[in-house]
Amino acid sequence: MKYPKIYLALDNCFALKRWVEPETWLPLIKDLGYTSIQASYDNEFDMLYNTKEYIASWLERLTAAEKQYGAKVQSFYSGYQTYRTSGLAHPDKRVVNSIVEGWIKPAVKIAGEKNVDMGFALHGIPENIMQNSEKYRECHKKLYRIYSDIGEYARKNGQVRVCVEAMYSPHHTPWTIEGTKEFLKNVYSLDGNAIYTTVDIGHMTGQHKFRKPEKEAIEKSLFNHPIKGYCPLWLGSDSAYAIWMMRLLESWIRNRQS
Template structure:
């Protein structure tokens, strides 16, 4: 990863890309590493478990982990972290109403930690789970106390497993849904306080399209600034996307939206987060042609690199 550079009073913000754009396309390191390094001009990535299922047999996982480590080193790419991806996110994970399913989701993460360690990836994270919707469609303002206590207990256990694998950090990605946790700054602070002192530190990775979701938070809530200002001590990575604040779009920056890259960089520096790597996280329809995706990502990467430099 490129070292932080300070020019005058302006610190360069580390910038990379989440490999979400590779799903069902550039699915092996032999395919995505040259694209990241040569087409996009980046040397920092966040791996997605949409490209490797932790529940594959050990022999397959071990081979893929070894190849990921080898290709990244050969390409001069730092794999900063690994996130759970879209496929696993669709399940209710650690907050499923069936505790046996929660146990399985916990084991899924334990195996994700094992893969990361073998691949030379020091951090793993993502959203943790979702409670089911109610029959009448109303949504609670908070998790049931027993569900929350169970979640925190699992986080402490997971940290023990992460320590055994030699990982450095675990991430929670807040999402803009009442069925998930945390979805407010206060909830995120409480969770970080409740897992403080765990065997491996839990940290936050906020997403620009989550904290700006106006249907949940309202148009005057301050967007990302309260998240960054009030939680700066526990934020060590950030996701950026183009969005309209009406849905969690995950557009690239060739699409018109409300996120201005220069203003985003200014906010990160003002809130003391210039050292936290920022990862572009974009998703495309599977039927979208691959050539136009690469063209859009080249333009997007160039624009964000310039803004964050």
């Protein structure tokens, strides 16, 4: 078996607000021993708050710094800024269109010109949609179509691989392994346009908070916790919480009768 050659890259998020220009953070990363870099849009390179003129200048300076110091940006990725919007899952189409036309398409064109990959986490599902199964399904149908169109745009503008970051809670889909498989499959099934995923292992640390507890865990939390009836295990939907409360009541009645 021939294994792929893998390069360890460093994200420049650590440089936020301190090393804010390519000619300052790139040699710093090279001095740390890295020649492959993931550049964050958050570090003064975001389409939402930078001008076109500045972005063009930034890219020219990046190219010059790459040649001078012998390190290269292999991918662009969003972080803090785009996590703060419902984005592509927003109920108002004007917000969705603004994100697609004002952020994603310019980012794809830049990635294509630089021959690099890119990624983001650009949708969060509002609570009122999360609580309604029909609205939830409809929201995802729209998301699949949006991402399929993004995949097509990326393919036609430099064969850019667009990655959707797997997140860590139910309203940030996809957030499980099976959910991620389903997400990628459903996008691809529309028109054969591929969207990829990025796994952030740090996102897995809190996922146990969203797992449905076993009956024994519910009873234990009811009778053994200092605050009776308090259970920190379930952060699901209102309907699921109602079921949980009913289970608590049933357990309490059984224990009173025994």
